Amino acid sequence: MPRLKTIAVREATPTSDYLEQSEALFLTSSFRARNAEEARAKFANELDGYIYSRFSNPTVRSFELRLAQLEGGEDCIATASGMSAILLIALALLRAGDEVVCAHEVFGATIRLFGEVMARFGVSTRFVTLDNMAQWQAAMNPKVKLLFLESPSNPLTRVADIQALAQLAHANSALLVVDNCLCTPALQRPLALGADLVMHSATKFLDGQGRVLGGALVGSHTLIHDQLYPVLRTCGMSMSPFNAWVCLKGCETLDLRVRAQSANALELARWLASHPGVQTVHHPGLPSHPQHALALRQQDGVGGALLSFEVRPRTGESARAAAWRVIDATKICSITANLGDTKTTITHPATTSHGRLSEAEREAAGISQALVRVAVGLEDVEDLREDLQRGLQA
Ligand SMILES: *Cc1c(COP(=O)(O)O)cnc(C)c1O
Numbered sequence: 001m002p003r004l005k006t007i008a009v010r011e012a013t014p015t016s017d018y019l020e021q022s023e024a025l026f027l028t029s030s031f032r033a034r035n036a037e038e039a040r041a042k043f044a045n046e047l048d049g050y051i052y053s054r055f056s057n058p059t060v061r062s063f064e065l066r067l068a069q070l071e072g073g074e075d076c077i078a079t080a081s082g083m084s085a086i087l088l089i090a091l092a093l094l095r096a097g098d099e100v101v102c103a104h105e106v107f108g109a110t111i112r113l114f115g116e117v118m119a120r121f122g123v124s125t126r127f128v129t130l131d132n133m134a135q136w137q138a139a140m141n142p143k144v145k146l147l148f149l150e151s152p153s154n155p156l157t158r159v160a161d162i163q164a165l166a167q168l169a170h171a172n173s174a175l176l177v178v179d180n181c182l183c184t185p186a187l188q189r190p191l192a193l194g195a196d197l198v199m200h201s202a203t204k205f206l207d208g209q210g211r212v213l214g215g216a217l218v219g220s221h222t223l224i225h226d227q228l229y230p231v232l233r234t235c236g237m238s239m240s241p242f243n244a245w246v247c248l249k250g251c252e253t254l255d256l257r258v259r260a261q262s263a264n265a266l267e268l269a270r271w272l273a274s275h276p277g278v279q280t281v282h283h284p285g286l287p288s289h290p291q292h293a294l295a296l297r298q299q300d301g302v303g304g305a306l307l308s309f310e311v312r313p314r315t316g317e318s319a320r321a322a323a324w325r326v327i328d329a330t331k332i333c334s335i336t337a338n339l340g341d342t343k344t345t346i347t348h349p350a351t352t353s354h355g356r357l358s359e360a361e362r363e364a365a366g367i368s369q370a371l372v373r374v375a376v377g378l379e380d381v382e383d384l385r386e387d388l389q390r391g392l393q394a
Helices: 004-010 036-043 058-071 082-093 108-121 133-138 162-171 221-235 241-252 254-273 292-298 316-329 359-364 381-393
Strands: 075-079 099-103 124-128 144-150 175-179 197-201 215-219 278-282 306-311 345-347 371-375
Touching (some): 004 241, 004 254, 058 241, 075 221, 082 175, 108 124, 133 162, 144 162, 162 175, 254 306, 306 316
Parallel strands (some): 099 124
Antiparallel strands (some): 197 215, 278 306
């Protein structure tokens, strides 16, 4: 069995008769049959072969095969975006009367998908604190079919005990789904820790250069092929071949990028932690992180490319002004909410990603006005340090 870095550049569907060296982009909506009998056999599943790109395309399949192997799963299904991957889970695995238990600390749209959209279809969701095992336990009952989390969380980098939560899910005959967007299989492989499905927003590190939207789910053949695939085939939240090709090529540099960006992040986190203008720094690689030991155990030591920090003072109008001053003083960092890009991005969560919450809800979530989030890219770390220093010393 090849190792991760080999899989990342080699795993794909067989080449065409042209023996192309770089995987081909099959930008076609449908595939022909040689005669009527072959068309019949393909539709009857008696013959392997591509039919129509809503549910079968060689470039998309190459991306799926590569990601399945990277995550150590039996199979993978690609989707149009990260959110459509979660929608596919919901449509395929849940029915009215079922319950979901989801961490508070997940992507904002994930909260709305479960809490608002699925609620209209009779699926109710209870939100719990990511690192509070007692709350997860208290939420269990026979109606719970799915547990959903991200680890580490964005922007505070809280870490969940994936192994313990997988055991809890299975004791309740439920599935554990882990959004592995922030770590990617380069740093963390949730299936090996007992998770049933890994979810990706391929938009982030898998593309890795901020170009396309994409999503994916990895898990057992039974879940992916038998349960999720028929729903995607019917409902059509499919990944475009072009986007699959971009993400397929992105996988080839995934390990290098994620490691280099994480090393940059850890270096910046250490520097920020010693800066007099900074109150607190959140990064799993810092010994001061409350779940540093767990993070070291379940993800690779470098801890990921995302960090956040609080400037002084921590509360009130002056806190927001100080945070905005840091953001506005940058000349290199991009002010945008995306992450996983080679270009470093910087945001003020309290007035952007978490801007719709009330001040009380925000405080409960730990998102203060002083908080600044940085998704660290591949620039020279000295330039990034100078970029942040400008606003911090002001
Ligand atoms: C971006 C993101 C999503 C949603 O993915 P899209 O590709 O934007 O639909 C889900 N989870 C996490 C952690 C994300 O960062």
